[in-house]
Amino acid sequence: MENTSQWIGIDVSKATLDVYIRPIGKALKVANTESGIVDLVEQLLSYDLNIIVIEATGGLETELIIQLQAALLPVALINPRQGRDFAKATGKLAKTDAIDAQILAHFGEAMKPQILAIESESARQLSELISRRRQLVEMQTAEKNRSARARGKALLDVEEHIKHLDERLEKLNQEIEQLTQNNQQWIDKANLLKTTPGIGKVISTTLVSDLPELGQLTSKQISRLVGVAPINHDSGQHKGKRMINGGRAHVRATLYMGALVAIRHNPIIKAFYDRLVERGKPKKLAITACVHKMLVILNAMVRESKPWSAAQDNLQTT
Template sequence: MTFKIYIGIDISKLTLDVFIKEVQAHKKFKNDVSGFNSLLKWVKIQSKESCESMLFCFEHTGLYSLPFAQFLEENSIPFSMISALEIKRSLGITRGKNDIVDSRRIADFACRFYDRITLTKLPAKEIANLQSLLSLRGRLSVALGGFTVSRNESLKFIGKNSTPELFSSYDKMIITLKSEIKALEKAIIEIIKNNEELRRTYELITSIKGVGLIVACNLIAYTNNFTRFSNWRKFACYSGIAPFEYQSGTSVRGKSQVNSLANKQMKKLLHLAAICAIHTDTELQEYYTRRQSEGKPKMAIINIVRNKIVARVFAVVKRDTPFVDLRKYAA
């Protein structure tokens, strides 16, 4: 899609630095609703064009960019939130950095790569809420793991009787975190139950062994209920489990390996799902044992299982039928 006006915006906690490429104009606005309205009026005056012919481009900065993205979507204005790393790598060798320069570079990126840019569509409210709850649960789980390890280490080397107050505090914190995690999981389940589409998707993908509540809900959240990725291979690449060749000419012949650019949280969850599936799914268990006896490295086999799980997940969603374990019906 071609636009007449390309606008780059550098978003910070309090301000928006806006640069219009076609007229080489820059101005700073507040990062709130009043600032958004002022920004829109200023852009229209400077460009003398309608909003439909403009493309607003900015980095995905989480909570700081979300209000502005919601404002643009509510007003049906085209925009695209781009990965900061993608913009950085497109610039080549650069020197210096400030908010004005950053907004100019984002506008240049939008104009140069307009044919590669995908317009952003924010997820539905239920999925956005699901993402927030899952994100908080993930942080609490990390904290719980940290406190549990510290408590066990202290118990081993210090002893409970020497400092009972220490272990009392540890126990209270661990109990509180477990309680909060359970409350979040209950809220997550309620969101799934109250939405017919999400509930159907959840039932389909949890029919696959290894895919439980948290893995299933993260799959739904990151794929925007399986509308964000056209096939399972693209999602495997996004999750960092798709292997890529490493070779050049006749001298460089490296092994195929996964790339470090990935959603590390999803990769971790898929790893846990693969481990679970290897222990509970007869077919995958036999596959794992056979490949291991052939000399295949353990992590390489687990990565193959991760890809098999992702392929199964996308397949059951596409055909709208639960997963069937054919081994049960084998003669």
């Protein structure tokens, strides 16, 4: 057992896992396979760990995170952009898998990222099904766009593929519904969220699955987590535009669609949007502000276990 606390960085690739243990400077490399991960977890259990930092890599990191969390090891999953920005800020311009692991370990010590919540197997399955549904919808949209330009046999093939995607989506929706109905806590939270004008089955299920922290964090924390907290860009006399960045892009995109509906049918969000536009706020920025406001209120709703109503605007949201 090491005597001092350790920060671990793991760079994930398809074939290997590069590991760096800070501050002792120990480097490891194991195969990104079930047996390789089991061996790595056994080694890491001998250390007094503060946190293990991993970058999101399109799913290549999933099995690693599952095994680390099963061993009750603290894991943080960060956006790759955060890692690269930190590397540039610390003067590390070279890029290899081993160097990236060092940077992630340093990031963990310096930035203290939030530890990833442990998901149950059913929650993980729900998240994967929702992610797959999102992929199919994107494919469906692309094929429908192609059908407007296709002719002859090509058009027949596109239409056949759209039909197949329709069938797959219907089956996926049934599987998502069945999985959700097997968990009373999910049902209660989804039903609570659906009392909000603009939040339907797909959005509520996505929030239940991909934003389990909803209702457990402050308004500022949940906004930063999703990536809808406005970031200042000021320097001296210059006052730059406030922008959003980072966070869980798919959750943000889902809430954006909900905000578009809410602007038409939700009195609180509609009034808020109208006020912003009247003050000269560009419509796209006004919609983004509505996404932020909706998220803050939804967070308060779940925390207080109260359905949406006009009174929700007055809930304590800090």
